[in-house]
Amino acid sequence: MCAPLVMDAVNRALSRRAFLGAGLGLLAAPALAQAEVPGKAFRRVVDLTHELSPEIPLFPGAEPMRITTLVTVRQNGYYGNRLDLWEHSGTHMDAPAHFAEGGLTAERLPVERLIAPLAVVHIHEKAAKDPDAQVTVDDLLAYERQHGRLPKGAFVAMHSGWEARWRDPTAFLNQDASGTLHFPGFSPEAAAFLVEEREIVGVGVDTLSLDFGPSKDFKAHLTLLGAGKYGLENLANLAQVPPAGALILVGGPKHRGASGGPVRALAVW
């Protein structure tokens, strides 16, 4: 009943590239029939969120979530659970306050920042060869040569292919014998470029951390969150999203004083 319908004209109207390319007259006749379903304004919806459970990969030292069933339909007439979790579990937000004293907590982020043009920077080819691969300034400039300048208010996501390891926490953390983690992230220089040279709302990764695994100083975190941007970690399904032209919808945490917390993130286009 709720399958997404093709509503190309409106979808294309949401894409800057289509705007600039096709100009006016996008709302041609074929769109009208589908306009009777106004909610189906997007051709595709992709869930960028992993299932949250006690078995997911966590940063070393974090305690797994607990799900405790308090009532069931059979015994009580209704079903419900108590949840107990560390904020930075699963597909989740890092609010500026996570690393910046006095920074915005997640529930206070202006709501307009939760809907943003989504730029997906693919580094899965180099990450397949080097688990310590980072998104560099060169990667961002190469992205822009191909897809145009990062739009104002963009959310910039790294797709490293790491999400394929999600169901194997050992492979996802990828710790060496010394305990050092190895997985891709944003380089501090790329973080600085995004903060200083572009106008973004936040960045996301399909790994455990905005900084790559071996980082000891969390410089990308400090640069991004220190500038009031938010991060999303452990994003899913970025391989299914076009590099440009989609929007990200971030169902961010709304609890008081949130340093972050689980999100429901969707990509639509």
Place this chain on the structure above:
Amino acid sequence: MCAPLVMDAVNRALSRRAFLGAGLGLLAAPALAQAEVPGKAFRRVVDLTHELSPEIPLFPGAEPMRITTLVTVRQNGYYGNRLDLWEHSGTHMDAPAHFAEGGLTAERLPVERLIAPLAVVHIHEKAAKDPDAQVTVDDLLAYERQHGRLPKGAFVAMHSGWEARWRDPTAFLNQDASGTLHFPGFSPEAAAFLVEEREIVGVGVDTLSLDFGPSKDFKAHLTLLGAGKYGLENLANLAQVPPAGALILVGGPKHRGASGGPVRALAVW
């Protein structure tokens, strides 16, 4: 930096009424300048989510959430909390499985149902006189006479004005001397009408429950969730949303086996 921009043409393209009314040619010249900001495809974003905290109103018997700060920037270099909460706290979802054995849990709802045309049915005038007011079939038919038939895949929200009591849990629950709750909700007949005569994805209320306060049998819940629809309770700011023409974006729970859970819900148009 991220204030919403007026992008009327695209916004109107998302509205069926505008489509049918204005027909083609919506993407006239004024839209083009703003098209450089594709993420700002909506003129307005309204947060339908109350802040979640230990002080919010809860259904009698539910234990308040706990927020425990584990680390701080000053002491540890980063800030984070542990959360402990009943799934049905704050602005939250009731998944079909909350009342229907074998029903869908929240994390398994098809993601397309989380983006829906939002119909807001205002009963705040009668609710101001009668705290036990209900959305009736007549209210739904009156809505349709004014705003057109409920679109396929709609999310139907009751605005009773009850959200104004949110910060006063005693007034929000409104228990009488016998312990009976008094607040508005959907009548069982209206729930049956929506399930049988229309194609909706779910319903929402600005009160504690889909059923009105005095309900003993939770018939509206059983009818709606039993038919695979989801509910949202304790919605905020519905007074700011037009009766027709907006979309609801539901950042629903993604934890395993979710009977529901806190959501981040936004209205956009």
